[in-house]
Amino acid sequence: MPPKTTDIVEDEELDTLADETAAAARRVVAAYATDAEECVMLFSMLGIAPGEDD
Numbered sequence: 182m183p184p185k186t187t188d189i190v191e192d193e194e195l196d197t198l199a200d201e202t203a204a205a206a207r208r209v210v211a212a213y214a215t216d217a218e219e220c221v222m223l224f225s226m227l228g229i230a231p232g233e234d235d
Contacts, residue, residue, distance in 0.1 A: 203229045 206227055214220035224230065 206229055210220055210223045214223055
């Protein structure tokens with residue numbers, strides 16, 4: 182059974198992705214996205230920026 186939205190703790194912090202994981206996610210999204218708009222949308226859904234390099 183999926184968790185209810187009321188079960189989510191609001192103060193819970195989400196861990197940020199490791200740099201390698203974010204870079205790998207960008208490569209996968211870029212490879213499978215059909216156009217730039219879809220690519221940006223998928224980046225947004227994953228919580229990563231398209232050109233975020235540290």
